[in-house]
Structures are given as structure tokens and as C-alpha cells.
Amino acid sequence: MTTLKIFETRNHKRAFALVLASTLIAAPITYVSAAGGGGGGGSSPSTNAPRYDPAEEYRAGVIALDAGDHDAAIDHFKRVTRAARRNPDAQYLLGVSYMRAGNFNRARRPLEAAVRYAPDMIAAQRDLALAYVELERMDDAQEILGELNTRSEACAQRCAETADLADAIRVVEGAVTGGGQAYVGPDISQLANAEAADALYYQAVGLINEGQYEAALDQLDDAALAFGPHPDILTYQGFANRKLARFDRAEAYYNGALAIAPEHIGALEYYGELKVERGDLEGARDHLAKIEVLCSFGCYEAEELREWIDNADT
Amino acid sequence: MDRQRRHLIVFAAALACFAASTLAQVPWQLREAGWLAGEGQLEALSSEPAYDRGAVFQTAAQSDLAGQYPSQQALQHDLLVGEFLFKTPLLLGGQAARAGLSCNSCHVNGRSNPHFKFPSISGEPGTADTTHNFFSETLGNDVHDPVPIPDLTQAGKVSHDPVTGELETFLRTIVIEEFSAPEQSQAYIRPLASFVRALQLSNPTPLRRDRSARHDWHDAMAMVSTAMEEADNANTDLAALLLSGARNRMAAIHARLIRGKHDVEREWLISQSRNLANLQLALRADELTDSDVSKSYAAWQEGLATTPDFAAVQEQSLYNRAQLATLLEQ
Numbered sequence: 001m002t003t004l005k006i007f008e009t010r011n012h013k014r015a016f017a018l019v020l021a022s023t024l025i026a027a028p029i030t031y032v033s034a035a036g037g038g039g040g041g042g043s044s045p046s047t048n049a050p051r052y053d054p055a056e057e058y059r060a061g062v063i064a065l066d067a068g069d070h071d072a073a074i075d076h077f078k079r080v081t082r083a084a085r086r087n088p089d090a091q092y093l094l095g096v097s098y099m100r101a102g103n104f105n106r107a108r109r110p111l112e113a114a115v116r117y118a119p120d121m122i123a124a125q126r127d128l129a130l131a132y133v134e135l136e137r138m139d140d141a142q143e144i145l146g147e148l149n150t151r152s153e154a155c156a157q158r159c160a161e162t163a164d165l166a167d168a169i170r171v172v173e174g175a176v177t178g179g180g181q182a183y184v185g186p187d188i189s190q191l192a193n194a195e196a197a198d199a200l201y202y203q204a205v206g207l208i209n210e211g212q213y214e215a216a217l218d219q220l221d222d223a224a225l226a227f228g229p230h231p232d233i234l235t236y237q238g239f240a241n242r243k244l245a246r247f248d249r250a251e252a253y254y255n256g257a258l259a260i261a262p263e264h265i266g267a268l269e270y271y272g273e274l275k276v277e278r279g280d281l282e283g284a285r286d287h288l289a290k291i292e293v294l295c296s297f298g299c300y301e302a303e304e305l306r307e308w309i310d311n312a313d314t
Numbered sequence: 315m316d317r318q319r320r321h322l323i324v325f326a327a328a329l330a331c332f333a334a335s336t337l338a339q340v341p342w343q344l345r346e347a348g349w350l351a352g353e354g355q356l357e358a359l360s361s362e363p364a365y366d367r368g369a370v371f372q373t374a375a376q377s378d379l380a381g382q383y384p385s386q387q388a389l390q391h392d393l394l395v396g397e398f399l400f401k402t403p404l405l406l407g408g409q410a411a412r413a414g415l416s417c418n419s420c421h422v423n424g425r426s427n428p429h430f431k432f433p434s435i436s437g438e439p440g441t442a443d444t445t446h447n448f449f450s451e452t453l454g455n456d457v458h459d460p461v462p463i464p465d466l467t468q469a470g471k472v473s474h475d476p477v478t479g480e481l482e483t484f485l486r487t488i489v490i491e492e493f494s495a496p497e498q499s500q501a502y503i504r505p506l507a508s509f510v511r512a513l514q515l516s517n518p519t520p521l522r523r524d525r526s527a528r529h530d531w532h533d534a535m536a537m538v539s540t541a542m543e544e545a546d547n548a549n550t551d552l553a554a555l556l557l558s559g560a561r562n563r564m565a566a567i568h569a570r571l572i573r574g575k576h577d578v579e580r581e582w583l584i585s586q587s588r589n590l591a592n593l594q595l596a597l598r599a600d601e602l603t604d605s606d607v608s609k610s611y612a613a614w615q616e617g618l619a620t621t622p623d624f625a626a627v628q629e630q631s632l633y634n635r636a637q638l639a640t641l642l643e644q
Contacts, residue, residue, distance in 0.1 A: 195433070202434035205409065206447030206454060209494070266412070296584045297565035298558050298591060300404060300411035 054083040054260060058090060058228025065093065066192035070101035081110065084229040084260075088118035092225070095127060096185040104134035121221075122148070122161060123186055126168035133175040145172045160218055186225070197226035205236060213240040231261040239270050242277070250274055265291050269301035276308045284309050344569055344632070345414050347642070351431035352439050356642055358422075358429040360635040361522040365423035367397070374512040382476060382508070389508070391543065395556070396509025398537045399502050400424075402559030408494030409449050414562070415493075417506075424513040426465040436460055450492050466513045474511050482507050502552065527567050527624035527633055534563035538590065538614070545607065550597040557594050561587045567624065570632035579622040589614040 061076030077094035084090055092114035098107035108131050114124035125144050132141035152165040159165075190196055204219035217240050224233050238253030254271035257264050272287030288309060291302045350358045371393060375386050383389040399405045401418040413432075420427050420442060428440040435443050437460035444461060447454025464470050473480040485503050489495045523529075541556035568583045593610035596603070632638045 198433045202446075202448045209408065209447050209449075209451045210454060292591070297568065297587045298404075298561040298594075300407075303404060303558075 052083065054080045054087075054090075055228050055230040057083075058093075058230075061090075061093060061097070061228075062188065062191050062226065065097055065100070066188040068100075070097050073097040074101065077110075080228060081113075086113075086117045087229045088114045088121055088124065089225045089228050091117065092121065092124045092127070093228075095124070095131070096188075099127065099131060099185060104131045107131045108135065120151075122164045122168050126172055127185060129172040130175050133172075138176065141172065141176055145169065145176060148172065160215075191226040197223065200226060201233065201236075204233075208236060208240055208243075211243075213243045216240045229256070229260055231257040231264045231267060234260070235264065235267040235270060238267070238274075242270065242274050247274060247278065263290075263294050265294055265299060265301045268294075269305045272305045273308050276305075276312050279312075281309060281312060284312075344641070346419065348413070349415065349419060349432045350429045352429060354429040354439065356635070356639055358427070359525070359642075360633075360638050361524050363423045363425040364519050364521045364523045366516075366518070369518075370512050370516045373515045373517070374508075377515050378476075379508060379511055379515065391540070392505045392508050393512055394536065394540045395502075395544070395552070396505035396507070396512075398533075398540055398556050398559050399506055400509055401533070401537075401563070402555060403562055404555060404558045405499060405502065405506075406489065406493040406495050407499075408451065410493040411495075416559075416562075420463045421466050423518075424466045424510075425518070426463045430463055444488075444492055449494065451494050452491050466510055467516060467518050469514065474514055476511075481510065485510065498551070502555075524635070525633055527570070527628040527631070530563050530567045531621075531624050534560045534567075537563060542611065545597055554594040554597045557590050557597075561590050564590075570638075571627065572631055572637075575630060576627055579624070579627055582617070582620065582622055586614060586617045589617055 057076050058080045061073050061080065064070075064072035064076055074094065074097045077090055077097055080087065080090040081094055091110040095107045095109075095111035095114060098104070098110070108128070111124055111128035111131055114121060115128055118124065125148060129141045129144040129148075132138070132144070148165060148169050152162070152169060155162050155165060200219060200223040204216045204223055207213075207216035207219055217237065220233055220237050220240065224230070224237070227233055234253050234257035238250040238257065241247075241253060242250035251271070251274060254267050254274065257267035258271070261267070268287045268291050272284040272291075275281070275283040275287065284305065288302060288305045291299070291305060295302050344359065347355065347359060371390055374380065374393060375389060380386065380389055383392065399417075400421075401416050403411050403414050403416045405417070406415065415432075420430055426440060430436060430442065431439045432442065435446050435448060437443070437458070441460035441462050443458055444450075445453045445455040445457070445459065447456075472484045482503050485506055486500060489499050489503065489506070490497065537556050537560035541553040541560065544550075544556060545553035564583050564587050568580055571580050571583075573580070589610060593607065593614060596606035596610045599606065628634065630637070632641060
């Protein structure tokens with residue numbers, strides 16, 4: 001068995017999976033409220049009810065993984081993946097947790113799921129290839145190596161992920177040939193650091209403010225790896241995609257956010273704006289009505305959406 | 315270490331780390347806790363620098379500032395408008411307004427805020443990076459360079475001489491460029507500048523006072539009165555904005571009343587806030603009709619007949635320092 005060693009990974013740029021909207025099972029998964037730039041929830045009787053928060057569970061998993069408690073990390077990520085089966089970050093870190101526990105057989109499935117739901121997630125591809133090597137499935141490892149090489153050639157040094165691709169190729173090649181460096185996975189301590197993780201999110205929103213939507217999506221991918229299925233992040237993934245005129249993707253992300261947090265006013269607002277852009281004013285008004293109920297004392301999100309609707313009306 | 319114990323430790327660490335994260339859940343009812351940090355958080359949430367509105371007016375009335383206004387009444391009105399805009403999050407735009415920040419969040423009653431610590435934007439408590447692209451769409455400089463939040467009652471680097479107009483230019487930059495307010499907010503710079511000038515002319519006491527429902531409610535009432543004066547002068551956008559400030563103040567009271575214990579008072583606040591929302595809609599309607607405005611305002615006034623005794627309930631609420639401390643410890 002290969003000896004494992006840490007190396008860093010970041011900047012996996014997520015390919016879009018339209019299925020994201022259905023990634024969150026419909027069971028009683030709701031979110032208490034979301035602060036930050038994505039908006040917050042209002043008060044309502046239901047806020048007293050016990051709720052399951054996959055983002056909180058995900059963070060607990062990250063902390064456990066960082067602390068070396070692989071069993072606890074596995075338990076946490078398993079629960080997140082039950083709630084958000086198609087969340088690639090949760091699947092990926094579940095796989096990483098198994099790998100760190102030395103159980104490559106168990107690591108394989110969640111890593112395959114991560115790659116399936118986020119085909120461009122370089123770290124997941126790399127780690128899956130390494131798991132295949134450990135399981136002596138060399139053909140499968142070679143196939144991933146081929147995909148990474150193809151992407152790297154297509155990138156031709158011009159992509160944001162050029163360095164990550166080169167790093168992944170080097171590591172997988174080493175593992176396949178048996179002469180390379182070994183592995184353990186992403187830099188979990190960075191993900192576990194709340195301040196650093198927050199910074200990823202704030203930087204992403206800053207990039208959105210400046211209209212750098214592609215760069216913001218890269219940054220949001222990093223934030224998503226730190227926070228998992230968090231409605232604030234999903235909302236801004238939707239927003240950036242909307243600004244890039246990828247309306248279907250945007251809608252899927254908004255739906256993903258609202259599946260976790262049905263009262264997320266940021267997601268309701270931005271999804272309402274998308275509906276305005278699509279000419280669905282009635283749908284947008286429904287969103288506004290929901291926000292007005294949630295914001296008993298008024299909020300910026302309601303003002304913004306109302307302005308969008310008014311402007312479309314005139 | 316046995317597995318169960320190790321799990322417990324990890325779980326505790328997870329909770330601690332998660333609590334430190336902004337993307338964690340800041341209780342909506344104490345939103346300002348999200349930008350107040352450290353040992354001074356309880357102090358900042360339970361008290362504020364004393365502010366004597368009457369004294370500020372009086373000093374301003376005896377200064378050159380009065381010369382810019384046709385009457386003392388006009389000066390007083392503009393100072394009120396400026397103060398209430400200062401306390402209204404919707405004066406600003408973008409992420410600041412989304413987060414519920416107003417000018418007053420950083421400059422509490424015109425002073426500094428040594429406990430202000432907005433994640434990623436502040437460095438040490440009491441500082442803010444004024445050129446961060448999280449708040450500003452245009453001023454981001456890609457450098458984390460937080461600066462101390464100044465006390466506006468003290469002389470600063472910007473001239474307050476009305477002849478130069480330097481203060482107005484500076485405020486415009488802050489409101490519109492730093493905090494992404496819409497361009498029409500420029501119309502509100504004059505009263506804001508008068509208020510900031512008056513703050514510097516005043517000689518405030520260094521004392522602090524307890525946060526109280528009475529002060530917050532008086533502010534809300536005064537904001538509504540000022541808004542209606544603006545509405546009478548056909549400044550309907552400004553009136554609607556000031557009403558949003560009043561609702562924000564009512565939210566602050568609502569936030570500190572306890573569910574299950576103060577349900578009647580909380581419901582009353584929501585009901586009155588809805589009356590103000592209707593008033594805002596009436597003011598913003600394309601075809602303004604006096605009857606709609608009057609009807610909405612009458613509903614608000616009728617509601618006032620059953621105003622709760624906020625002073626009586628506040629001891630059992632989160633205005634009470636001990637109660638607040640217990641919540642923060644949790």
C-alpha cells in the first residue's frame with residue numbers, strides 16, 4: 001500500500017450539473033437562517049422547530065477531519081451526503097476521510113460520486129485515481145490520468161487551473177508508476193480555519209461586485225469545499241451564473257439553496273430577479289411576497305426585487 | 315484517549331470553529347452581534363455612547379452652520395433628517411445594506427466603535443478596510459488595509475468648512491462609492507453633512523448609556539414624524555427611506571424581546587411595521603394619492619393607541635445586560 005502524504009489542492013472549477021436542484025432530498029432539511037452577504041432569514045414560528053443543517057454538519061466533518069478523527073469525519077460526511085447526495089464537496093471529503101483512514105475500498109464510491117457530480121473537480125479526479133491505484137485498478141487510474149492530460153493540453157497553460165492540473169498529473173503519474181510522491185489529500189487545516197474559510201467567501205463576493213464572475217465562481221468552489229452545501233454559497237453560485245447568462249445553471253443553484261433554506265431571502269430575491277429576466281413577473285411577485293412576509297421590518301432584498309419588478313412593469 | 319472522548323473534543327472544537335464563522339448562523343434577532351466581536355461584545359450590545367440630541371441642536375444653532383438655513387426650525391429638521399439617515403441601513407446599498415449596516419454601525423452615535431469587527435473587512439476590532447471590494451464595487455484595491463474607525467465628534471482630516479464642500483465630496487465617496495448606494499442617494503448628502511458638522515461642533519460627554527427600548531422607540535417615532543414632514547413637502551422617496559429607518563429601529567426592539575414572554579409586544583411591533591410598509595408603498599406609488607397615504611398613516615396612528623409599555627418589559631428582555639450575557643454565553 002502506498003504511504004500517504006499531504007499535498008495541497010485548490011481551484012477545482014466545478015462543471016455544472018443541472019441535477020443540483022435535486023441533490024437535496026426533500027426530507028425535513030431546512031436551514032435556520034443564513035447570515036453574510038447572501039441574506040438572512042426572518043423570524044417565524046417554524047424557527048423554533050428542530051432542524052437539520054447540512055452545512056453545520058459539513059463543518060463539523062471538516063473540523064473532525066482536520067483533528068485526525070477520521071471516524072467522526074466519516075460519520076459527519078455520511079450524514080451530509082444522505083441529505084445532499086449530489087453535493088460533490090461532501091462526497092469528496094467523505095472519500096478523503098476514508099482514504100485517510102486507510103480504507104480505499106470505501107473511499108472509491110464517494111470519490112466516484114464527486115467526479116460524477118463535478119466532472120471538473122481536479123482534486124476528486126486525482127484522489128479517485130490514487131484510490132484506484134491502491135485498489136490495483138490501474139486501467140481506471142490510467143483513464144483518469146488520460147482525462148487530466150487531455151484537459152491540460154486543452155488548457156495549454158492558459159487556464160486558471162493549469163497549475164492544479166499539472167500537480168494532479170504529476171501525483172497520479174507517480175502513483176501509477178510506483179515511483180512518485182504519495183498522498184493524503186487537500187489542506188484540511190485551511191478549510192477548518194473559520195477565518196480563512198470566511199475569507200474565501202468574502203473574496204468571492206468581492207469579485208462578483210467587480211463583475212468578475214468566472215473568477216468568483218472559482219473562489220466560490222473553494223468556499224464550497226470549506227462550507228459544503230451552504231445556502232449563501234449556492235446563492236452566489238447562482239448569481240454569478242445568472243450574470244454569465246447561464247440561466248438554467250443559476251436556477252439550479254437557487255433551487256439548491258432554497259431546498260436547504262426555504263426562507264433564505266438572498267436566494268428568494270435573486271431567483272426572483274432571474275424570473276424577471278425570464279419574463280415571469282408573476283413568479284417574481286410570488287418571491288417578493290414571500291420576502292415581505294419574512295422581512296417583517298423591511299429589508300434590502302425586498303427593495304431590490306421590487307425595483308426589478310417595477311422596472312420590468314414600466 | 316477513548317473514541318467517545320475524542321469525538322466529544324472534536325465536536326466541541328467544531329462548534330467553536332463554526333461559531334467563529336460568519337457563515338455560521340448569527341441569530342437574526344441580534345444581527346449586530348455579527349459585526350461586534352471580542353471581550354467588548356457584551357458592552358457594545360448593552361450600552362452605547364451617550365447622545366444628547368438637544369445639546370447637538372443647541373450648539374449647531376449657535377454656530378456658523380445656522381447661517382446656511384433660513385430658520386432654526388429648518389436647521390433642526392435637517393439635522394434630524396441627517397441623523398436618521400445616518401442610522402438607516404437602506405441609505406447604503408449592496409452588501410452593507412444586505413448585512414443591515416448603517417453609518418451608525420461603525421460610528422455609534424457619531425463616535426467610533428472599538429468593537430466593530432466585520433469578518434474579512436476589519437483587522438483589529440475598531441478598524442475597517444474602506445477599500446475592500448466586498449462593500450465597494452469601485453474602490454477595491456486588493457490590499458487588506460484596515461484603518462481605525464474615526465470618532466466623528468473629533469476634528470479629522472477632512473475640512474468641515476462649507477465653503478470648500480470637502481465634507482460633501484467625502485461623504486458622497488463613502489456613501490455611493492465605498493458602500494455602493496444608488497446614485498440618487500446623492501440627494502441626501504446635504505442633511506448628512508449638516509449632521510456630521512453638528513457632531514463635530516458638539517462637545518459630547520464620554521459617558522455611555524444603557525441601550526433601552528425607550529430610546530429605540532423614541533427614535534422610531536421621531537423617524538416617522540420626520541418622514542411625514544418630508545412627505546408633506548412632496549419628498550416622498552426620502553420619506554419612504556426614513557420610514558425604512560423607523561422599521562429598522564423597531565426591528566431592534568423586536569430583536570430583544572423574548573419569544574414566548576413578549577409575544578404581544580412583538581406582534582404589535584410587526585403589525586405597526588406592516589402599517590409603515592403600506593405607508594411606504596403609498597408614498598412610492600406612481601400616482602400618489604393623498605387618500606392612500608392618509609389611510610396608511612391613520613392605521614399607524616390608530617395602532618399607537620395600544621403602544622406597549624416598553625420600559626416595563628425591557629428588564630425581562632435582551633436590553634437587560636444579564637439576560638444578554640446569558641444568551642451570548644450560550
